[in-house]
Amino acid sequence: MATFQLEFVSPEKLLLSRPVEMALLPAADGQMGVLPGHAPMIVALSGGVISVREGGAETEALFVPGGFAEITPTRVTVLADEATPVAQLSRANAETRIAEAEKALADLQTAEGTTPERREAAMARLLSARAMLAAAQAA
Structure with a gap:
């Protein structure tokens, strides 16, 4: 299955960087799904959960209190002050x-x-x- 590079960046460090099949983002205008080949854009994120899907299943769920996401056809970069695994x-x-x-x-x-x-x-x-x-x- 096609993938794109997903990166989580905080002011201190790179939190995550790996290829994924899909990401669900809590965009300010509502939940947004991103797949490979997505149109380029920058979106504001509201507080919510970013879900990462790989192999047809959710592999990670991270809470972000807000931030921004830069989306290109081959990469999504999430800029947030913090990202906490939902389980924590x-x-x-x-x-x-x-x-x-x-x-x-x-x-x-x-x-x-x-x-x-x-x-x-x-x-x-x-x-x-x-x-x-x-x-x-x-x-």
């Missing part, structure tokens, strides 16, 4: 992130001079934390 997600950690994000969003709602961009970033952080909890519960 902690419900307690996700719940802590949700509480922190809810507080930050509430503080912005009452603060003077808050920009729409800051509120949007805080909401994205909250949605990412909720996606982490959902992934942790499903694992």
Whole structure:
């Protein structure tokens, strides 16, 4: 079966680099499947699970809190601050992130001079934390 190179890059190191058959990405506009020969594009990622398929089965599932993916016909490069195997997600950690994000969003709602961009970033952080909890519960 045809493959493409999948790479996960964090600020510290290359987390993964190998040929895969398919990747499902949590794009900001919804779940997106990538196969070999995909049209080139750059997409924003929301918090969610990236599923990797090889040999007709899911071989890896990684949670990313957001980031970007550069897609070419022969390569997908995921740029994210962190990538955690779904099996290693902690419900307690996700719940802590949700509480922190809810507080930050509430503080912005009452603060003077808050920009729409800051509120949007805080909401994205909250949605990412909720996606982490959902992934942790499903694992």
